Structures are given as structure tokens and as C-alpha cells.
Amino acid sequence: MSKLVIVGTVAFDAIETPFGKTDKILGGAATFIGLSAAQFDVDGAIVSVVGGDFPESYIDMLSEKGLNVEGLEIVKEGKTFFWSGKYHNDMNSRDTLATELNVLADFNPIVPDAYKNSEVVMLGNLHPMVQLSVIEQMEDPKLIILDTMNFWMDNTLDELMNVISKVNVITINDEEARQLTNEYSLVVAAQKIMSFGPDYVVIKKGEHGALLFHENEVFFAPALPLEEVFDPTGAGDTFAGGFAGYLAKTSDYSFENMKTAIINGSALASFCVEKFGTERLLGLTDRELHTRLQQFKNLTQFDIELT
């Protein structure tokens, strides 16, 4: 078991889907990553910032899940980051209705002293300079995982490329991989991204699963075919959190173990989308996760005689 540092947003989300809409509920990349990683009983710390409007009960809940919240700064006079979005009928695209940075605008992340020697660092989607600051506070990390998005490619590419050069793993979606490399083939794009620094590239394809590239090898994790996607918010972060959490729990950062980590991330993401926000993750049992992992095994395992 290794310690895990998670940096990312802790936020309010207001979500509208064809199935309904929510008021401001708990959201944010670090929240989903933390709750997903917590499924593995890891010793993880959340580094983030909220405003005075953030309910203490949410912080207590994160603590009860075993997450250290020393690094969750509370700016009493400020307001918590707020995001609002509306999903289209196909659930694959959405409109952002509001983004209020609030306290996130001046966020200066502080990694708690007790976690500066963590082996695993999960950099959730945030300004690359914030991600860089976390990297610089770590003593001797064994595995730095970066999640990012096209917004930072469009607006802070130099800073992002600097962060990319310092991480071991990057998770990125298919369109972003293409944008970052100007290559259509995901195989070629992944090779190019590895030349920027990371040893491992995870390309997320949403309902089409995820690909893990390392040197000349590739592994594919399917998404579970679902009857219904209720709310996709946080699915990518939940995937990354399950991946990071499983690796921290096992302290094994090999390609073989990353395959299992990705399957765990995919399984957790398949739960996340079943209800609004964090609701499904909060009630998730080990037995449910095991049952779903067995479904992933059934989904992909086949017999073939190779002579």
C-alpha cells in the first residue's frame, strides 16, 4: 500500500440530463477521483480549495471515506467553484451553462507534510501551473498520473507540455490526443505523446472503452455496455481515481498491473454513471465492485488455441 496525493477541483455541479436535473450537488475532479480511489482503502490526501459556502458535512464525508483533507483549503470569504451543464439526448455531448471559478482562480495548492513522500500522485484536470506546483512539492514520487483536457491545450500549451514532460502516465480522451499531436491514428498519437515524456498513455474513448499504450504494447479495456447512462458527469475522473487507487493499493506500477488497474477504473466508472453526481459511488460496496469486475472478465475473455 502506497500513499496517494490527489489534486483537483472540489466543486458544486448543477446537472441537467434527459432524466432530470439537480440543484447544486457535490462534484469536482478531486471529489470523484478521491471517492473512487477510496474504494481500495488507500491512504489518500485531497489537495484542493473550497469557499465558505461548502458544507462541512461534505468534508466530513470525505474524511469518513478515509481521505485526508488537511490539504483542502477553505477560503471563508470565497465561493466554491461552480459548474453547470446540460447533456444532449445521446449523452455523448453537453453544453456548459456556467463555469464560475471563484476560489479556484487564486488556488495555491499545499501538499500536507505527511503526504510529501507519497509514491503516487494523481493530477486531476486543473491549470498546469497548479499541477506543476504539486509535482515540485513531492519528495520522490514513483508514479505521477496526469489528467488534462483540451481547454489547457488551447490556452496554456507551453505550461501543459512542461507538465507532460514530468509525468509517468497521461490520461486523455481520443479527440484531445488527436489535438495534442495532430495525428488521427490513436496508435501514432500515443507514440508521439510518449516522445513528450510519459511512459504510459491512456486514451479514454468514453462508451468505447480505453486504450493503454506502453512502448510497443497496447491493452484495451472495454466500457461495460449499459442499458442506460443516467449522468456521465465525473465518469472520467472516477476512471482515473480507480486506476490511481488500485495502483497505490498494490504498489505495483508495471504494465501488467496497470491493465488490472484500468479494468478497475472502468468498472468504477460504470457505476458512476448510474446516478447523479457522486451518489452511486458513495453507496458502493466491495461485493458490487467484485460482481462488476467479473462482468468485465466475462465481457472480454475468450478461448483460442494458438499453435
Added chain:
Amino acid sequence: MSKLVIVGTVAFDAIETPFGKTDKILGGAATFIGLSAAQFDVDGAIVSVVGGDFPESYIDMLSEKGLNVEGLEIVKEGKTFFWSGKYHNDMNSRDTLATELNVLADFNPIVPDAYKNSEVVMLGNLHPMVQLSVIEQMEDPKLIILDTMNFWMDNTLDELMNVISKVNVITINDEEARQLTNEYSLVVAAQKIMSFGPDYVVIKKGEHGALLFHENEVFFAPALPLEEVFDPTGAGDTFAGGFAGYLAKTSDYSFENMKTAIINGSALASFCVEKFGTERLLGLTDRELHTRLQQFKNLTQFDIELT
């Protein structure tokens, strides 16, 4: 080993991709299906029609691959079916430049007597009335596999639904499954299609792989991530041909064996797209197929401890 009847087009294709263009080359659903199934040394017969302009050398080549061509009618005074298309840069969409039905317009399929007792029937994409005629000529088929497309849904839906009610397996792409059922979720769409008749539904997702549904079970076969897709023409037919050919070779029509059949189909399709038309399939060795099947195994197999 069971006998296999294949009905479908035998055609001339003229193809343009970002990598180059061809004159009229050998194409057609039955051609790709036959060449793919032939990889398993099955006893297969092609039922189709060509014109007097069709080179004898192509027919000899099909024979040499072990395919019976008694049911390949030659209309001396007619012209062979011709299709021409141009692929866009992403290779996922294409414009049809020409479709000349020619001899296909009056095609009346005749299954050779020696193949009327075949256990496996592969109905390649064609007018549903032609597919129906083949079904009616069979004595006691164990497995009828249907491939179709949106064109027949748009123009001959009643006839198509009649054929669907009589087959064991349908292969269809994701958009077509949605169109046929008016359901967005592929899980729900597959359940609905099974209620129309087939016990097995294969949903093809192109570069995103394929799903096999049966009762409440599902299996997923990935597509091999490729550096380059040279020409996608015939990939779906090659997939279906590998699936049907493997099942005919093994005479085992269980869900478990269909998983292996789908992986074989996916492996063969991954070769098909490497060169123009049938070129890659024609030169394919058993050793190459075995190596690729191992790649599919590496791509999807993972260790997980389930307690």
C-alpha cells in the same frame, strides 16, 4: 467441419482513399466473405452473379481458394455489379460515387444441389428477397447468419423483417441497430432485435470493435488499434466471413464458440484494411493469422483476483 453457403455480391470496385486510388478491382460482399472463410479451409459455395466482363482468372482464384463456384452465375451479355466510392480523410465516412446494379438487378440465386444440406448459411448484404430465396432452398440449416444495411431498412423494411424473423444471427452496425429499433442504447436495441427472431445479435462498431449479444449475456471483441487504415472496403464482410467460416469449420454454434469466431472475424478484418480490396486477404498465411490472434489475446486479457 460443416458446409457453408455464401450469398452476396461479386463485384468490381473502384476505390479512392487518401493513400491512392484503384481502377476496377475485385470486390463484393460474397468475395470478401468467401476469401475470409476460406482461411479456415471450409467447404464453402459462393452463390452470386457476374457479367460477361468478369475475368475468368478471378473465378479460378476463388476456386483455388477452395470455394465452389457452381452457384456463381455468369450472364454473358450482362455487366458485373460496379461500385465506386471515395473515403474521407478520417476513413470513417465515404461518398458513393457510382452504383451500377447491372446483372444484380435480375439476380435469381441458385444454391448448388450439393450444398443444399449445408449447416451454415451466410447471407451477405443483398435485397432481402434474394436472401429469402436462399433460405428457402436450404434443407435443414443449423445456423443462418444475416448481414444487412440501412438501405434495405429504408426501402424494403417488410421484406427485411421477414428475413430477420428466420435467421439465427444478425450482424449489423451500431447506427443501423439504432435505426431498426429506434433505441439509442445498444443493449436495449440488441434485446429488441432478438425479439424479432435472431438468438444472437452482433453489433459492429468499426474501429471500436463489435458486441455479441445472446439472451442476457454480452461479449465484446475489440478492433486492433492500427497505425494506419489503408482501405476499409470489405472489412465488415471480411469480419462476417471469418465469423461464419470459423463456425463452419468447428461445427459448434454455442455462445462460447461464437466468442472465438468473432475474434477470428476481427483479426481477419484487421488484415483486410491494410491494402486495397482483397489484396491482403489473398496473400494471408496461417502463421500471420495466428500471430494476430495472439495480439488480440494480449490486447484484452488481464489478471484479476475475484474472491
